[in-house]
Structures are given as C-alpha cells and as structure tokens.
Amino acid sequence: MSINLRTMFAGAFAVVIILLTALLSYLIGNESSKTAGVTIGRSLAEVAYQMSYSLDHFMWARSEEVEVLSKLKAFQEPVDKEEIAGLLNQLKENLPVFTWVGYMDTKGNVLSSTDNILAGSNIKERPVFINGIEAPYIGDVHDVKLLAKLLPNPSGEPLQFVDISVPVKDASGRSIGVLAAQLSWEWSRQVESSNLTPLKENMKGVEIFIVSKDDNMIVLGPASQVGKSMKDPALAQARQGKSSWLINKSEGSQSYLTGYAHGDGYMDYPGLGWSVIIRQPTDIAFDSVHRLQNYIAISGLAVAVLFGIAGWFLAGWIVRPLQLIAESADLLSTGKEAEIPKFNRITDLSILSASLRNLVNNLSQTETEFYISDMARHDALTGLPNRMALDDYLAHAVSKAKQSRSTLSFLYLDLDGFKKVNDTLGHASGDKLLQEVSFRLLESTRDNEMVTRVGGDEFVIILHTSAAKPMQEAEVVAKRIIDKINQPFLIDGEIVHVGCSVGAAVWSPETQDTSEILRLADDALYISKRSGKNRITFETAV
Incomplete structure (x- = not known):
C-alpha cells in the first residue's frame, strides 16, 4: 500500500504535533503532579499535626482541671457531700464536655456525683477507679454501658467516653479517695470541625481518622469505619512518631494522598498515642492536573488538525509540478507525444525536469536502436x-x-x-x-x-x-x-x-x-x- 505525498505531508505534520503534544502533556502533567502532591500533602500533614496537637492539648487541659479540683479542701475529711456535689455540677455546667464527674472513697463507693448519677453505687471494678487510686490516669476512648443507660442520648448512637481520674490525698499524702470524670468523646468532633472546616472548603473528599494505639482501632472517622481496625502504610509511619505525607492505595484500587501525625502528649501529659490520618482520593487531589493535561491534549489535537490542513495545501503546491511531470510521462508511456514541463522557480524541480527531459531523449534514441536490434534478432x-x-x-x-x-x-x-x-x-x-x-x-x-x-x-x-x-x-x-x-x-x-x-x-x-x-x-x-x-x-x- 502506498500513499501520496500530500497525505504524507499532512499526516507527518499532524503526527509531529500530536507527539509533541503528548510529550508536553506528559512532562507538564508529571511536574504538575509532583508540585500538587507536595503542596497538598504538606497541607494534609500540617492539619493532621495541628489536630493531633489540639487533641493532646485538650486532654492536658481537662486533666489539669480535674487535678486542680482534687486539691480543694472540700474533698478532705470529713466529706461534705452536698458541697462536693455543688462543685462537680458547677464544673459540668461550665464545661459540658464533662459528661459525668464523681467522687469515690477508697473502696470505690460513689459519695457525690453530677446530677447524683451513680451516687451510692460502687465502681471499684472500673478502670477509672482501679487506676486512679494510685496515680493520675487517663483512659482511651471506650463504651460505659452503665453510665450510658443513665445519661440522656437524643441521637440514639452509642456513647463513648474518655476517662480522667486522680487520687485525692490528705495533708499527709495519704489517698482518701478518687476524683473521676467521664468526658464525652463528642468533643473530638469539635476539634475535628475546627481543624478540618477550612480544609474542606478548598479540598473535596477529605476524610479524617483518629486511630487508637490499642488494636489500631478507628475512634473517629466516617461512621462506617468507626470501631474497625485500620491497616494503612501511613499509620505505620505515624506510629514511628513521624509527621509527613505519602501516596498510597488503601481500599481496593482507590489511591489516596495521605497526611499523618502522631500524638506524643503535651507538657506533663504523656498522651494516649493517638494517630491522626487525613486523606484525599488522588483523582480528586490531582483533578486540576488532569484538567490541565486534557486542555493540552485538546489544544494539541486542534493544532494538529490545523497543521495537517496546512501541510495538505503546502504539499499540494509542491506536488503540483510533480503531477504535471507524471502526466507527461504517462502520455509518453502510451506512445503519445508529450514534453516534460520545465520549472525554474524551485531548484530541485528544475534539476528533476531537466534530468527527465534528457532521460526521455536518451530513451527514445535507445528504444529506436533496441527495436532495430531486436527486430534483427x-x-x-x-x-x-x-x-x-x-x-x-x-x-x-x-x-x-x-x-x-x-x-x-x-x-x-x-x-x-x-x-x-x-x-x-x-x-x-x-x-x-x-x-x-x-x-x-x-x-x-x-x-x-x-x-x-x-x-x-x-x-x-x-x-x-x-x-x-x-x-x-x-x-x-x-x-x-x-x-x-x-x-x-x-x-x-x-x-x-x-x-x-x-x-x-x-x-x-x-x-x-x-x-x-x-x-x-x-x-x-x-x-x-x-x-x-x-x-x-x-x-x-x-
């Protein structure tokens, strides 16, 4: 199969432009992807670090408040239950994050509590008492079924709490009771909102996860993921105390741009080892890059069409003299009289025309001689x-x-x-x-x-x-x-x-x-x- 010169010119022009477009699209897209990845990844990592910091700072502040409250004289013997109840209710009123606050004696009996919830009950088997009798204690996110039954819950969702407890000691340093508090985990939503709202305004599809140190359980995140164990390369990096970003595949074939940070406490608060993971699907993160590549591709195709048309007309101008020469040659091949045309404007065509004219003359003479010789043989x-x-x-x-x-x-x-x-x-x-x-x-x-x-x-x-x-x-x-x-x-x-x-x-x-x-x-x-x-x-x- 052969193609004519006009088609070759037009095709060559179009192919060159398409190849250049593909190359530029790849180079620009690749470089843009790297730049976008670094910019967005750093933003996600920064927000993850800020949220981790906010969580630790919040827990430190609440633990300090409980610690300060435990130093008041009202908690010294003899115990005035009414006075203590007033203090605890005042704390809850000023800081609603304290869902329940109670004061227990050394045997785990609840002497006073907010709204008298669990007052008179014994919770000596609960970690908040067992750990708090010896030293200040902060427990990770968990369910408290007994307390959940007694607290109002309009949403109907399972209630989760964080424990804070400190030993109450007399002037001699002897433990005389435990001051314990249950913090509703809903306060983490406030921290999430304050950190993530500005991010969501600029980034679509962003998800945030807070992962507990125990069993890598997701304690905050999309509703369908809470309570599940998380397996993610970013989590492994965060567990090493790093704060950075990466691109990874997490669920199926979905790829994410992920920022991560690890909570290592605040001041004298050691922290619970929470990891914060913030991620965005790469197809959303790099959407602007893909749009740029598509724009370059469409523009390149349009230019390729224009250059193809230009090549077609340019080749026609070049080919026309060759067509005239070919037509003359065809007439000569049929035995008709014809003359190879002359072209003086283009040097190459002028040389070709002169060479063909000489060739035709020589072939005519040779043909005559050959015919005579052939007839004789x-x-x-x-x-x-x-x-x-x-x-x-x-x-x-x-x-x-x-x-x-x-x-x-x-x-x-x-x-x-x-x-x-x-x-x-x-x-x-x-x-x-x-x-x-x-x-x-x-x-x-x-x-x-x-x-x-x-x-x-x-x-x-x-x-x-x-x-x-x-x-x-x-x-x-x-x-x-x-x-x-x-x-x-x-x-x-x-x-x-x-x-x-x-x-x-x-x-x-x-x-x-x-x-x-x-x-x-x-x-x-x-x-x-x-x-x-x-x-x-x-x-x-x-």
Missing part, C-alpha cells in the same frame, strides 16, 4: 529468436556451462509433412502452422532454454543438461516435443497433422566448439528423416 513470423540471437545466446550458455561443469544438448528438428500443408492449404495456413508449432515448442522447454527458428520449418533448441547423462535428459525432452507436434492442429477450420524428426548432439567443455556440435545435430536430423521420421537420432563427435 527475432523471426518476424513466429517471434522466436533467430540464428543471430542463437549465436549470442550460445556465447553466454557456454560460459555458464563451463563454470558449472555441465553440458549443452542441441536439438535440431524439422517438421515432417509440412510441404504437403503448404501445397494443399496454402502458404498462409503454413505460416499459421509454424506459429502454432512455436507455441508447443516453448511449452515443452524451460524458461532458461533457447528455442530458435533457423529457417523454413527447421528449429534449433538448446537444452541445459548434466554432465552425467545428457543424452538421456535430451531424449526425454525430444520425445515430449515429438508427442506434442504429433497432436493435431486446427488451422483455418481444418485438422492438420504433421510429424517431427530430431537430430541431437551434446556439447561438453572437452568437445569442439558449438558450431561443430550444431553441424553434428544437423547431420543427425537427416539420419532421423531417412530412418523413418518422428524419431530422435544422436550424433557424437569423433
């Missing part, structure tokens, strides 16, 4: 090579046979009964018979072998035969020729029968020259005719 009636062509062919055939150490077999044949055809049907019919015989001779030989008409009804065939058994090979061909010639001919509506006698001689590099071999074959032909015709006779050199 071919029989006008049958179109077969004549004696002159035979001599030229033998010169090349002998050289080739000497190189390959093979032989040449000469078949000299004459038609039996040809004179009768001329006498009864006329010379015109005889000429047609010679033409038909020529076709059958060509069918009986190979393409590289020579069939010539040397005069009248006489033909000479040169066969390429082996050095081992040339006579047997020549005999096979001769018999095939005799069989074909003996088949009837239809000439001018008449069935014509003729025979064929063959004389043969073999040339080898050790024998005489080809003219002597041809003479021997001619002698053998007459022996065949005298011996009964329609046969082959070999004559060998003495």
